[in-house]
Amino acid sequence: xxxxxxxxxxxxxxxxxxxxxxxxxxxxxxxxxxxxxxxxxxxxxxxxxxxxxxxxxxxxxxxxxxxxxxxxxxxxxxxxxxxxxxxxxxxxxxxxxxxxxxxxxxxxxxxxxxxxxxxxxxxxxxxxxxxxxxxxxxxxxxxxxxxxxxxxxxxxxxxxxxxxxxxxxxxxxxxxxxxxxxxxxxxxxxxxxxxxxxxxxxxxxxxxxxxxxxxxxxxxxxxxxxxxxxxxxxxxxxxxxxxxxxxxxxxxxxxxxxxxxxxxxxxxxxxxxxxxxxxxxxxxxxxxxxxxxxxxxxxxxxxxxxxxxxxxxxxxxxxxxxxxxxxxxxxxxxxxxxxxxxxxxxxxxxxxxxxxxxxxxxxxxxxxxxxxxxxxxxxxxxxxxxxxxxxxxxxxxxxxxxxxxxxxxxxxxxxxxxxxxxxxxxxxxxxxxxxxxxxxxxxxxxxxxxxxxxxxxxxxxxxxxxxxxxxxxxxxxxxxxxxxxxxxxxxxxxxxxxxxxxxxxxxxxxxxxxxxxxxxxxxxxxxxxxxxxxxxxxxxxxxxxxxxxxxxxxxxxxxxxxxxxxxxxxxxxxxxxxxx
Amino acid sequence: xxxxxxxxxxxxxxxxxxxxxxxxxxxxxxxxxxxxxxxxxxxxxxxxxxxxxxxxxxxxxxxxxxxxxxxxxxxxxxxxxxxxxxxxxxxxxxxxxxxxxxxxxxxxxxxxxxxxxxxxxxxxxxxxxxxxxxxxxxxxxxxxxxxxxxxxxxxxxxxxxxxxxxxxxxxxxxxxxxxxxxxxxxxxxxxxxxxxxxxxxxxxxxxxxxxxxxxxxxxxxxxxxxxxxxxxxxxxxxxxxxxxxxxxxxxxxxxxxxxxxxxxxxxxxxxxxxxxxxxxxxxxxxxxxxxxxxxxxxxxxxxxxxxxxxxxxxxxxxxxxxxxxxxxxxxxxxxxxxxxxxxxxxxxxxxxxxxxxx
Numbered sequence: 001x002x003x004x005x006x007x008x009x010x011x012x013x014x015x016x017x018x019x020x021x022x023x024x025x026x027x028x029x030x031x032x033x034x035x036x037x038x039x040x041x042x043x044x045x046x047x048x049x050x051x052x053x054x055x056x057x058x059x060x061x062x063x064x065x066x067x068x069x070x071x072x073x074x075x076x077x078x079x080x081x082x083x084x085x086x087x088x089x090x091x092x093x094x095x096x097x098x099x100x101x102x103x104x105x106x107x108x109x110x111x112x113x114x115x116x117x118x119x120x121x122x123x124x125x126x127x128x129x130x131x132x133x134x135x136x137x138x139x140x141x142x143x144x145x146x147x148x149x150x151x152x153x154x155x156x157x158x159x160x161x162x163x164x165x166x167x168x169x170x171x172x173x174x175x176x177x178x179x180x181x182x183x184x185x186x187x188x189x190x191x192x193x194x195x196x197x198x199x200x201x202x203x204x205x206x207x208x209x210x211x212x213x214x215x216x217x218x219x220x221x222x223x224x225x226x227x228x229x230x231x232x233x234x235x236x237x238x239x240x241x242x243x244x245x246x247x248x249x250x251x252x253x254x255x256x257x258x259x260x261x262x263x264x265x266x267x268x269x270x271x272x273x274x275x276x277x278x279x280x281x282x283x284x285x286x287x288x289x290x291x292x293x294x295x296x297x298x299x300x301x302x303x304x305x306x307x308x309x310x311x312x313x314x315x316x317x318x319x320x321x322x323x324x325x326x327x328x329x330x331x332x333x334x335x336x337x338x339x340x341x342x343x344x345x346x347x348x349x350x351x352x353x354x355x356x357x358x359x360x361x362x363x364x365x366x367x368x369x370x371x372x373x374x375x376x377x378x379x380x381x382x383x384x385x386x387x388x389x390x391x392x393x394x395x396x397x398x399x400x401x402x403x404x405x406x407x408x409x410x411x412x413x414x415x416x417x418x419x420x421x422x423x424x425x426x427x428x429x430x431x432x433x434x435x436x437x438x439x440x441x442x443x444x445x446x447x448x449x450x451x452x453x454x455x456x457x458x459x460x461x462x463x464x465x466x467x468x469x470x471x472x473x474x475x476x477x478x479x480x481x482x483x484x485x486x487x488x489x490x491x492x493x494x495x496x497x498x499x500x501x502x503x504x505x506x507x508x509x510x511x512x513x514x515x516x517x518x519x520x521x522x523x524x525x526x527x528x529x530x531x532x533x534x535x536x537x538x539x540x541x542x543x544x545x546x547x548x549x550x551x552x553x554x555x556x557x558x559x560x561x562x563x564x565x566x567x568x569x570x571x572x573x574x575x576x577x578x579x580x
Numbered sequence: 581x582x583x584x585x586x587x588x589x590x591x592x593x594x595x596x597x598x599x600x601x602x603x604x605x606x607x608x609x610x611x612x613x614x615x616x617x618x619x620x621x622x623x624x625x626x627x628x629x630x631x632x633x634x635x636x637x638x639x640x641x642x643x644x645x646x647x648x649x650x651x652x653x654x655x656x657x658x659x660x661x662x663x664x665x666x667x668x669x670x671x672x673x674x675x676x677x678x679x680x681x682x683x684x685x686x687x688x689x690x691x692x693x694x695x696x697x698x699x700x701x702x703x704x705x706x707x708x709x710x711x712x713x714x715x716x717x718x719x720x721x722x723x724x725x726x727x728x729x730x731x732x733x734x735x736x737x738x739x740x741x742x743x744x745x746x747x748x749x750x751x752x753x754x755x756x757x758x759x760x761x762x763x764x765x766x767x768x769x770x771x772x773x774x775x776x777x778x779x780x781x782x783x784x785x786x787x788x789x790x791x792x793x794x795x796x797x798x799x800x801x802x803x804x805x806x807x808x809x810x811x812x813x814x815x816x817x818x819x820x821x822x823x824x825x826x827x828x829x830x831x832x833x834x835x836x837x838x839x840x841x842x843x844x845x846x847x848x849x850x851x852x853x854x855x856x857x858x859x860x861x862x863x864x865x866x867x868x869x870x871x872x873x874x875x876x877x878x879x880x881x882x883x884x885x886x887x888x889x890x891x892x893x894x895x896x897x898x899x900x901x902x903x904x905x906x907x908x909x910x911x912x913x914x915x916x917x918x919x920x921x922x923x924x925x926x927x928x929x930x931x932x933x934x935x936x937x938x
Contacts, residue, residue: 042748361914536737
């Protein structure tokens with residue numbers, strides 16, 4: 001028995017007595033500096049500076065920079081010894097180091113012409129970092145870093161129960177600030193002009209709006225905790241809890257139905273695209289989420305569907321039969337399925353990671369063939385097929401004209417696919433898929449025919465991809481080989497992986513974030529695939545089950561954690577554990 | 581009874597399908613080659629030219645394929661970001677070349693040009709190695725014991741991260757490599773129509789592959805790498821630093837890819853942020869072709885793929901009356917990938933992979 005065990009109160013473990021682990025703090029600070037400089041040079045800070053978050057106060061780019069300094073400070077402080085002085089100093093030191101990195105960037109940038117090869121090392125960036133003072137303001141990032149880092153470190157001094165609400169408060173400012181323009185337009189139209197102008201600037205929140213948001217969110221969370229709402233909810237029997245969800249679900253459905261009517265044509269186009277990706281994501285969700293087949297050649301079947309519709313319906317040069325759109329859709333699905341069978345039969349015997357590369361190859365083959373001179377006489381080569389009729393032929397004054405109808409069509413199909421996927425999951429076939437996903441050898445041993453079962457999943461995914469392609473052809477009214485690119489496959493795969501494999505709400509959320517935001521905001525569309533990259537790595541490292549995982553996947557991936565240190569969890573003083 | 585019937589029918593369908601597939605491919609190759617050769621449209625000079633280009637291209641693929649194969653050998657994982665490491669090398673070489681060109685060194689004489697190329701390759705190797713080590717540390721090491729799809733998805737993420745980081749840094753434009761006049765001249769060897777740049781690519785690839793082979797086979801670190809790819813836990817018990825061996829594998833593979841990036845860019849004279857993607861997949865094809873996990877196999881596979889890609893479109897397709905057959909060279913490469921995966925997953929010289937779930 002050591003002294004500390006014998007005399008727990010003797011102060012051996014007391015804060016402040018042990019030496020601060022400065023090496024860790026310095027390491028975090030340097031990493032934070034690298035991240036901050038990276039954000040500047042890769043262009044996120046200067047480009048996003050154009051979009052105000054709180055009008056006239058802070059832009060999204062500045063928020064990213066301050067956020068990186070703040071996270072640096074907070075992480076460093078977390079590694080520090082407890083005790084108010086230690087925590088704040090650790091945060092401040094780490095922030096200071098990150099700030100020094102930024103000032104070095106300014107100084108080096110003023111002395112050497114980095115612009116020669118670094119696109120974003122522009123005078124605009126330097127003036128952003130130094131409040132327009134140039135070299136004379138090189139100290140500014142250092143001081144700012146230390147201040148922000150110190151404040152972020154002090155965050156750990158806030159009582160535990162307020163921490164999560166505060167983080168949520170900041171996040172809601174971020175989200176509302178982004179979507180301010182989107183919320184403002186319908187509010188103005190609905191006669192809430194006063195309120196809209198009070199809360200939202202044309203871009204970003206107003207100061208009053210930001211403060212109000214923060215106070216409302218933090219207050220709401222704290223009150224909720226005080227009343228123990230979550231605890232009482234958890235205590236309710238399952239059936240009653242379900243009933244409580246009904247109004248929310250109904251409200252959500254209502255919003256989904258009326259959304260395009262409230263927004264302008266631009267937004268209608270965006271949400272139509274989001275809906276289309278939800279549809280395709282749900283299709284891939286069967287292949288990838290249920291059967292565990294990583295298909296990076298989704299675009300191949302998308303192309304088959306789109307070109308089938310194009311060939312069958314187009315009234316222009318390459319159209320064959322002038323069929324109406326709806327008569328062509330079944331053929332699109334059937335052909336895509338047949339292609340799925342033809343491509344799937346030979347390759348489904350190979351192992352998962354090889355399958356990914358082989359399907360990637362298929363996607364490329366189809367793309368090249370679609371644009372090649374070989375098939376130019378049939379598919380039109382680079383000129384593509386034009387004049388594909390709209391699915392619902394209404395005069396342009398009708399509310400269903402334009403992308404709105406595609407939105408509704410995609411939503412209906414997505415609901416259909418979701419229903420099919422949901423019913424399939426519990427079926428014999430669905431359980432066979434899950435078994436294959438978990439362990440092929442065991443699945444084979446218990447009598448599942450691997451090729452047959454995988455082929456079914458692959459063909460179903462292909463069918464829905466073909467449907468997606470058909471709807472896409474209807475949305476755009478034409479189909480070109482340039483629309484058939486790898487990024488369609490990557491988008492769909494990223495939606496499913498980030499949202500949560502096998503989870504239907506996850507796919508919807510993934511499509512909203514990964515398709516909706518880049519389509520809405522020009523700044524994001526330039527950095528879309530950078531964010532995908534970061535999101536995929538972060539997801540795999542910290543949350544491989546996705547944002548909104550299906551319950552089964554979550555249970556599987558966290559078995560060890562749940563079974564292991566249960567005592568630690570019980571001792572955890574955080575009262576709002578259930579809410580996170 | 582019913583289920584068994586269905587199973588038999590599927591099996592029969594697959595069997596028929598695979599055989600039809602084989603027969604069609606063989607027919608296309610044989611008939612196409614015969615018709616092309618019989619038409620006499622192309623003389624021997626053209627074929628030599630194509631073979632030389634193919635050899636140069638193939639050496640680059642072989643260099644990149646080494647990285648795939650070594651990483652696969654040690655971690656059983658497809659390093660999807662390897663193509664971007666290759667691209668990073670090409671960018672590093674570009675900026676070195678610009679600096680040297682600005683100083684007037686690059687085109688001063690053939691000797692300075694050669695020295696410049698060596699410098700470019702060295703810088704590219706350093707930058708590529710750095711990139712690969714960072715990616716390994718951030719994206720792969722924490723996932724080493726995760727299910728197989730998890731590191732693959734992280735690798736795809738890393739690939740996009742690197743591509744768009746370069747796009748953010750240097751913009752979406754195409755950077756034209758500065759011209760080295762003497763490299764585009766023909767080597768004065770009769771009959772063999774080889775340009776200096778191709779000779780340079782082939783020779784440096786051979787030199788580097790030899791060095792790599794000796795490194796893996798003869799040095800202590802190389803032995804450690806081989807031991808770790810054989811069996812990680814036993815290697816650890818023997819006192820080998822597993823992490824260090826893995827990092828070394830990434831570093832060596834990346835150095836080869838960086839050099840390959842410069843060589844490839846010297847041939848095609850341009851570089852963009854997206855430039856590593858397709859060569860990356862093709863080099864992976866080469867690695868599979870040679871037998872993944874097998875170092876000499878990767879070299880052989882690379883060369884074979886380069887030749888097929890260069891000669892194949894004209895030899896196989898032109899005779900069949902396919903217009904602009906060269907558009908389809910990537911189709912041939914990817915079809916080859918699928919063919920190898922389906923019919924001989926062990927590659928020319930490799931281990932068996934279909935059923936292996938190590």
